[in-house]
Every structure is written in structure tokens, then in C-alpha cells.
Amino acid sequence: MPHDPAFAALRSVLGDRLSLSKPDLEAHGHSESHFPPTPPDAVAYPETTAEVARVVTICAEHGLPVVGWGAGTSLEGHALAVRGGVCVDFSRMAGVLEMRETDMVARVQPGITREALNQELRATGLFFPVDPGANASIGGMAATRASGTTAVRYGTMRDNVLALEVVLADGRIIRTGSAARKSSAGYDLTALFVGSEGTLGLVTELTLKLHGQPEAIGAATCAFDGIEAAVEAVTETIQMGLPMARIEFVDAATVEAVNAYARADFPALPHLMVEFHGSPAGVAEQAERFGEIVSEHGATGFAWADRPEDRTRLWQMRHHAYWAILAARPGTRAIVTDVCVPISALAQAVAETQADIAAAPIPAPILGHVGDGNFHAILLMNPDDPAERAAAQDLSRRMADRALRLGGTVTGEHGIGMGKLGYMTAEHGPGWDVMGAIKQALDPARVMNPGKMVRQD
Amino acid sequence: MPHDPAFAALRSVLGDRLSLSKPDLEAHGHSESHFPPTPPDAVAYPETTAEVARVVTICAEHGLPVVGWGAGTSLEGHALAVRGGVCVDFSRMAGVLEMRETDMVARVQPGITREALNQELRATGLFFPVDPGANASIGGMAATRASGTTAVRYGTMRDNVLALEVVLADGRIIRTGSAARKSSAGYDLTALFVGSEGTLGLVTELTLKLHGQPEAIGAATCAFDGIEAAVEAVTETIQMGLPMARIEFVDAATVEAVNAYARADFPALPHLMVEFHGSPAGVAEQAERFGEIVSEHGATGFAWADRPEDRTRLWQMRHHAYWAILAARPGTRAIVTDVCVPISALAQAVAETQADIAAAPIPAPILGHVGDGNFHAILLMNPDDPAERAAAQDLSRRMADRALRLGGTVTGEHGIGMGKLGYMTAEHGPGWDVMGAIKQALDPARVMNPGKMVRQD
Numbered sequence: 001m002p003h004d005p006a007f008a009a010l011r012s013v014l015g016d017r018l019s020l021s022k023p024d025l026e027a028h029g030h031s032e033s034h035f036p037p038t039p040p041d042a043v044a045y046p047e048t049t050a051e052v053a054r055v056v057t058i059c060a061e062h063g064l065p066v067v068g069w070g071a072g073t074s075l076e077g078h079a080l081a082v083r084g085g086v087c088v089d090f091s092r093m094a095g096v097l098e099m100r101e102t103d104m105v106a107r108v109q110p111g112i113t114r115e116a117l118n119q120e121l122r123a124t125g126l127f128f129p130v131d132p133g134a135n136a137s138i139g140g141m142a143a144t145r146a147s148g149t150t151a152v153r154y155g156t157m158r159d160n161v162l163a164l165e166v167v168l169a170d171g172r173i174i175r176t177g178s179a180a181r182k183s184s185a186g187y188d189l190t191a192l193f194v195g196s197e198g199t200l201g202l203v204t205e206l207t208l209k210l211h212g213q214p215e216a217i218g219a220a221t222c223a224f225d226g227i228e229a230a231v232e233a234v235t236e237t238i239q240m241g242l243p244m245a246r247i248e249f250v251d252a253a254t255v256e257a258v259n260a261y262a263r264a265d266f267p268a269l270p271h272l273m274v275e276f277h278g279s280p281a282g283v284a285e286q287a288e289r290f291g292e293i294v295s296e297h298g299a300t301g302f303a304w305a306d307r308p309e310d311r312t313r314l315w316q317m318r319h320h321a322y323w324a325i326l327a328a329r330p331g332t333r334a335i336v337t338d339v340c341v342p343i344s345a346l347a348q349a350v351a352e353t354q355a356d357i358a359a360a361p362i363p364a365p366i367l368g369h370v371g372d373g374n375f376h377a378i379l380l381m382n383p384d385d386p387a388e389r390a391a392a393q394d395l396s397r398r399m400a401d402r403a404l405r406l407g408g409t410v411t412g413e414h415g416i417g418m419g420k421l422g423y424m425t426a427e428h429g430p431g432w433d434v435m436g437a438i439k440q441a442l443d444p445a446r447v448m449n450p451g452k453m454v455r456q457d
Numbered sequence: 458m459p460h461d462p463a464f465a466a467l468r469s470v471l472g473d474r475l476s477l478s479k480p481d482l483e484a485h486g487h488s489e490s491h492f493p494p495t496p497p498d499a500v501a502y503p504e505t506t507a508e509v510a511r512v513v514t515i516c517a518e519h520g521l522p523v524v525g526w527g528a529g530t531s532l533e534g535h536a537l538a539v540r541g542g543v544c545v546d547f548s549r550m551a552g553v554l555e556m557r558e559t560d561m562v563a564r565v566q567p568g569i570t571r572e573a574l575n576q577e578l579r580a581t582g583l584f585f586p587v588d589p590g591a592n593a594s595i596g597g598m599a600a601t602r603a604s605g606t607t608a609v610r611y612g613t614m615r616d617n618v619l620a621l622e623v624v625l626a627d628g629r630i631i632r633t634g635s636a637a638r639k640s641s642a643g644y645d646l647t648a649l650f651v652g653s654e655g656t657l658g659l660v661t662e663l664t665l666k667l668h669g670q671p672e673a674i675g676a677a678t679c680a681f682d683g684i685e686a687a688v689e690a691v692t693e694t695i696q697m698g699l700p701m702a703r704i705e706f707v708d709a710a711t712v713e714a715v716n717a718y719a720r721a722d723f724p725a726l727p728h729l730m731v732e733f734h735g736s737p738a739g740v741a742e743q744a745e746r747f748g749e750i751v752s753e754h755g756a757t758g759f760a761w762a763d764r765p766e767d768r769t770r771l772w773q774m775r776h777h778a779y780w781a782i783l784a785a786r787p788g789t790r791a792i793v794t795d796v797c798v799p800i801s802a803l804a805q806a807v808a809e810t811q812a813d814i815a816a817a818p819i820p821a822p823i824l825g826h827v828g829d830g831n832f833h834a835i836l837l838m839n840p841d842d843p844a845e846r847a848a849a850q851d852l853s854r855r856m857a858d859r860a861l862r863l864g865g866t867v868t869g870e871h872g873i874g875m876g877k878l879g880y881m882t883a884e885h886g887p888g889w890d891v892m893g894a895i896k897q898a899l900d901p902a903r904v905m906n907p908g909k910m911v912r913q914d
Binding site: 100101102103104105125126144145146147151155156158159168172173174175176178179180181182183184185186187188189191192194195196200211212214215235238239240241243277278279281282285289338340341342343344371372373374403407408409410411412413414415416420423424427428429430431432434435437438440441442453 | 557558559560561562582583601602603604608612613615616625629630631632633635636637638639640641642643644645646648649651652653657668669671672692695696697698700734735736738739742746795797798799800801828829830831860864865866867868869870871872873877880881884885886887888889891892894895897898899910
């Protein structure tokens, strides 16, 4: 094997926590994305930051790429070892290192999943709000700058990571930020590493901002005749200062898929789902005001719930949506698009996308985080049918081009990975070269997740 | 003059908007800081981004430093031309370029002050919340990652700048971010430039997040026997999820200064001042709950106001504080410290600082943004008295060391500038070298604000 000396050195650090087994390599060669499998040459299971630093140092010495691995839920192939090398699996670095309830801060390892973290937080009265849907690892969520349904109220990973420990490409270990709520002390390295997709270093520890579990939660849902009225209602709600904890949009195609999947009977119309967090009186007042606003915009079927079981019923439309959509066309694979536009352009972006989809040979239900201007079309294609594959790629490309034309971004929360690399020049212009200069400065040998993020040689 | 060829080239771009007049140079040689004056060699008054790019290109060709200038309100000497060169004064680039009310976004030029911006926003129902006290320029606030009294609710400049246009050290113009609310498309260059203090490029345009003007505002003040009880009350309020718009602490020395300055008669005790923004019912509920919490922590003299004139009276203690403190000891100069610690360490940090001050030969009232763990001691020294100067420097150094020991930062909102450069190794360790590598990658010739931020040769 060409990598034998490197593997011997890695084995001296990790023992049998360096795996070369075929099933292990294959399991780390694909994620929840539509890209062809590309297994790494080895999988490392470090247990400490020092071990991660040793692994990176050895890989750098031997010219082996290093790719981080969290929960394998990436939708853009971030963790695929497209140039081979060592996959660093953080499943053995998945603990809560420190819980600081007074500071509303937790120091965690990157492998912990968001559900496991919130389970550990349950008794504290605190929670970590970022919710991308999948039970992703916190390290992976930081790497992709993930967000999800609660970003409209609680922000994205950008807003909820206070500090990091990072192993750099040369094996140095740095700490960025602190448990203080803010700082003006120099370049914001925390923000630089959040969203860097493992291309500048491996995150080995995160200090997260926690939030108080809401005393009361209320949820509501309602239907609209079209997307324009729904977006106008949301815009007005935001401008009124009503603090929505979630505000989600699903189109009629999504509702039909959910009805079939969950034996529900929601009207086949675009819907909004909203959630409020606060005091009982505050939540009730917000729900009432929201009801007034949406009814002025022609909403029908307004239903409100503050008991957990009723909320669950109302939100089943959203929670089941992804699986319901996949089940609507068995045997297909999904390309999940992820554009984000200024709110003023959202209705136009959705309407034009729906017109594209109507003219395409594949179905593509739409759902999204309407308070952020971020929406997804789930492009359901038969991967063995070249025409469907081409149609999906065409829809995806047209959505990305449209998002940029409307002043938005090709990815609101899924990241660049393999899937969006081709849009970096269009989105950033010479700013992409600045990213390349930073990559060159911090990882000149291109050890960290090569083939991603920056211009390729 | 050694710079004649450079000045001739600059004059060909700017005409008489290149100033070499002595009063102009002197006016740009000092700011609201205690550092010795260091006038630039010339002051440029560009009117367009293209002109800024030309100025930077010419300076780079001739090895002349470039230093940005906003409103001159920096407290750490950021804009001082310590190695000479051209001061780029943005007072002629101070407009609102675009107002997007539906998107709750404004695109502005860097020279506009926050008061001028909010004046322009008045009729829209929106406002820009970041309030550092001084009427700083928006560009300067971005450069220092400023915050102030409202950060506990609305965030800092890090949270409220969505996009930038930047002129790089080689004259290239880039755009970072967009008017979309979030993005996962690559390294977060917006966050990198916010807080970079003009050392990586000059910001020529900013897209800002706006917020709805609150329907109702309520304010309250109360006194405590000591800092511990006040901090505990604030911590509990935050954990309860009460959304305070401002929560400020002043110590007894500050209250005494305000009483003397404004002929007021607040009890000479530590005080908290809080403000709530929301619906009338929401604000009333929050005020009531806050009143209950502080009374459980022994607060006295709880006073509540929701009419503007009563709010103004309550807040006079905070608004007058800085000037009242300066007036308390005429003829002195102030060093304004700016540490920020995790909330759990705030009471200890303030108590130890007060003990230091009690043992020092100079007065130093304390006030701060208690919801963020950020506080300032205003060190009042006679600059001509070496003993007082040494005492002030010693207090400042002890505060910074203590903040780091308690897991915080040497600057919560004022920035590094000249004053905190000596703490960068202690705060960031090898992370400071990463900042240096980024500086080297983007400004290898050290054109942009040299002598600041990174390790000096």
C-alpha cells in the first residue's frame, strides 16, 4: 500500500482506532447526498484533541488529505474524501465537557448530536435551539454554518457558537473566542472557522450559546391561496416585532405528500406554520395578533394550539414533510436545493421556481424557512434516467442563478461541499479569491478537506 | 517632500479633496483617546468607491500607509496614523444608498453617523439599534465591532452587518454577503472584515439589518446594596427569557458623580437600569416580572416609567454618566477600560476591580452593560502627573489580566487599536499568529493601518 508508512505512524497513535476495514471505509464514503461514493483510505477515531493534532501532523507529513466526519447528514457531500486520505470520525469525541448554567453556555465536543445535547440539557431549563431537521453533529453543524426552522428567532450556528478549539493544518491547536458574550479583540476567527467546512482546520471543541427553555409554546397553522399573500403576512408579522420562534412555508405539493404519507386531510393549499415562545400571556397575545394579520391577508383554516399534543398534530405537516416527499415517489433520489433570497424577492423566487417545476418532467415539492427567505425544492429524480437527472440539474441550476439575480445566495444553510462549488465565482466574484488567499495562508499544502470550497488547481 | 510624487498622483484623482493643511492634519491626528497626537501626511476626502480604490492603489505603489477615518470617536487610537501616510476621511461618503423596508435592510456609506441614519429611518418605522453612546460613524462602528447598551437584545455590529463592499490593500473591490438574512456560501468574509479595524481593507459600503421601532418602551431603575445581588437579578431575568432591550449597571461612585452633575438625588448605591421593548401588554408584563425578580434580590427604590419624559428622567443617570464622571474631576483625562467576562464571573470581576480602585490614588467610577458581562472603569488621571499615569496604567493592566484569568476578553466593544495590542498574545496565544497569517495574505506590504492589530516586525 502506498500509504503504509503513514498508516503505521497513525496506528502508533490510535492503535485499533485506525480502521482500514472495507465496510468502515464504505460507510464513510457516502452521506445523505446524491454524489457518487468516494471512500477514504482510512478512518481515524480519535478520543482527544492531542490525538487529532497528531493525526493531522502525520497526514501533513505524508501528504495525506484529512476530512472530518460528524453524523454523515451533509446534503452537499462535504465529508466525502474526494482525494482519498484519512476520515477523522468524531464519534468518540461526543461529550459535554462543561455546563455553565449561569453563563447559559455549554462546552462540547464536535461529535455530540444536537438531540443528544438537548437531552443532556433537559434538566437545566436551557436548550440549544439550532435545528436543521436531521440529527446532525454539532461539529458538522458548525462546519456548514447550519440553521433550520428556529433561525428566525435564535439565529444560525454563526450566532450560537461563542468559541472554538481548532487543530490547524500544521497540527497547531488554537482557541478562538471565549465564554464572554462578545469581544472586539481582533479578527473574528470563530466566525471564520464556522462555515469553513473543515478546509482550514478541524474543530475539536465548541462553546455554545444556550437559551432558556420557553415557559410557554404556542403554534398555529393556516392556508393561503398563493405564496404572495403568505409572504406578505410574514413580512408584516416581522415588522410588527412579533418574535416568531419558527415560521415555515410548505407548498400544495408538500401538503399532498403529507396527506398521503400521514393519512391527514390538510387542504391542498400553501400553508404557513408558526410557533411562538414566551410567557403564557405573551404567547397568547402574539398568536392573537398573528391571527389578525394572516386573516387580513386572506388566510383560511387558522388553527391554534398551545397543548403539546395539539402542537404536534399541527406541526406534523412540517415534521413529516421530507420523508413524505421521498415516499411520494419510491425509488427516486432527492436533490435538495437551498437558495436564500431577500424577503422582498421570496414570493417571486418561489413563483418562478414553481413555474419551472410545472414545466419539468419531475416533481419537486417546495418548503422553507420563510422568515429567513430560505427555501428548498426537493427534486425527485430517478438517478438511472439521464433525462430526469438532467432535468433535476437544470432546475437546481436555474434556482441558484435566480437566487443570485435576486440578490441572494446559492445556499442558505446546507453549505458548498461538492454541490455548490461551481457557483462560487458567480456569487462572490473576486471575494472568492480572498477565500483562496486565506486557505493558502492557513493550509498551503492543502491537507484539510482538499477539493472543496476554494478554486481548484 | 518625500511623498511629492504620491501626492501629485492623489491630487490628480481628488483635486482639492486631498488636504495637506496643518489644521486638517492635526484634526486627524487625535481622537477621543489618551494617546499622543500623530497626524497623517495627508487627508483624502473621497466621494466614491472608485476614488477610494484609486487612493489605496496609489498609496500601495508609493509605500504610503492608508488609515480610515469616521467620526474620530475611537477610544483606543485606531485611526491614528502612527506610521504616517494618508488618512481617508469618509465624511463625503455618508449617505443612505438604498432603503429596503420590506427586507428591513439599509445600504449605507461608511461615513454616516448612527444618529443621522436613525434620523433618516424615522418615518419608516424601522431603526438601527446598535448604540455605543458616541455618535460614531457606521463604518467606524463596523471596524471596531462596536456594540453598547442595546447589544443584550439586538446584538453587536457582528450581528447587524449583513454585507460589505471593501477596497482591499491592492485596490481590488470586493462584495461580501448579501441582503439575504443568512448564507452558508463559503468563509464568512463579512465577519472577518467587521472588527478588523481597517487593517485588511477599507469598508466603502455596508448593508445593515434594521429592526422595527418598538410599539411600546418601558424603563425601570432600582438600587442594590452590592454588585452581587444586582448581577444575580440580571442572570435570573435572562434565564427567565425576559427580553431586555437594555440592562445597565452603574456603581455608587457613578451615581454620586451624576447627582453632582445633574442636581439629582439618586441614593448613592449601585443601580440597575433596564428597558423593555414590545407591545404595551408585553412591556407591562415584563416590567412586572422584572420588579418581582429584583425585589427577591433585595432591590430598593424600584421606579417604573412608560411615558417618554419619565423614561428620560430615569435614564438620565446612564446618559449623563460619562460626562458627569469627567466633570467630577476637572482637568483630568480618562482612560476608559473595556473588559468583558462570562456573566458568572462579573460580580467577582467588578468587586476585585473596586478593591483595586479603592487602593489606588485616582478615582475610577464603574459602569457597564451587565447583560453582556461588559463593564468600564473610567480612570480619571492627571496626565502630567507620572504617579497618576502609572496608577491608571496599572489599574488598566490589572483589569485586563483579571478578565483573561476569568475567561473573558480585554475588550468587549472598544477594540484593539493602540491600547490593547500588548494583550493579544495573552488573549489569543497562537491564534494571534493566525491573525498575522491572514494579514500577511491580504496585505503583505502592510499598507492598511500599519502598526495595529497584528504582531509588529
